[in-house]
Each structure stands twice: as structure tokens, then as C-alpha cells.
Amino acid sequence: MVRVFYSQKTEQLIKKIELIQWRKRLQEKLSHGHQELSDNWKMCALGERIKIEGKDLQNIDELSPEARLLGYEFSVAIQNRDSDAAIRIIEKIEKLSTIWNN
Numbered sequence: 001m002v003r004v005f006y007s008q009k010t011e012q013l014i015k016k017i018e019l020i021q022w023r024k025r026l027q028e029k030l031s032h033g034h035q036e037l038s039d040n041w042k043m044c045a046l047g048e049r050i051k052i053e054g055k056d057l058q059n060i061d062e063l064s065p066e067a068r069l070l071g072y073e074f075s076v077a078i079q080n081r082d083s084d085a086a087i088r089i090i091e092k093i094e095k096l097s098t099i100w101n102n
Helices: 008-013 018-026 030-039 045-054 065-079 083-095
Strands: none
Touching: 018 045, 018 083, 030 065, 045 065, 045 083, 065 083
């Protein structure tokens, strides 16, 4: 007989979102090319999360105010070539329960 135990912690692990592409990019020396990607809502860290969720962004008003602020802060961090700040912002984006406006 096999027993399976389900817990809320298991659900949290299953739903954990990691922005792997941007984490890899931040290990590189940041350049103008990184900045161009981060300036585009669909290519920045939020864009990676949007793709992970299988959605498409038509208008930034679809994003929650918190997500928009983090997207802006991420772009500024990349513009300033500040990988440490960008990682902290990615961690915040990963922890958001939703990036969408309700």
C-alpha cells in the first residue's frame, strides 16, 4: 500500500517560478544589449514570467502596479549595470502571487 501526502508546501514548490534566463544573463558582464532587452516589457524579467505563465501582454495596464514598478526598477538596475540590484528585483518578481491586474 502506498500513501501520498499532499501539503500546501508541496503546492508552493510546484508553483515556484524561477526566471532562469535572466538569472543567466546577469552572470554575464552587463552591456547595452542587456539594457535593450530590459527596456522592452516582453523581453525584461517580467516578460520572462509572462512567457512562463503562457500569456501574452497587450498593454502594460494589464500588469499590477507592483509588477509595473518592479519592471521599471529592473530596467533602471540594468541601465546602471547593477547585477546585484537586478537579482533582488528578480527575486521579488518571482515571489509575486500574480503580476496581473485583477
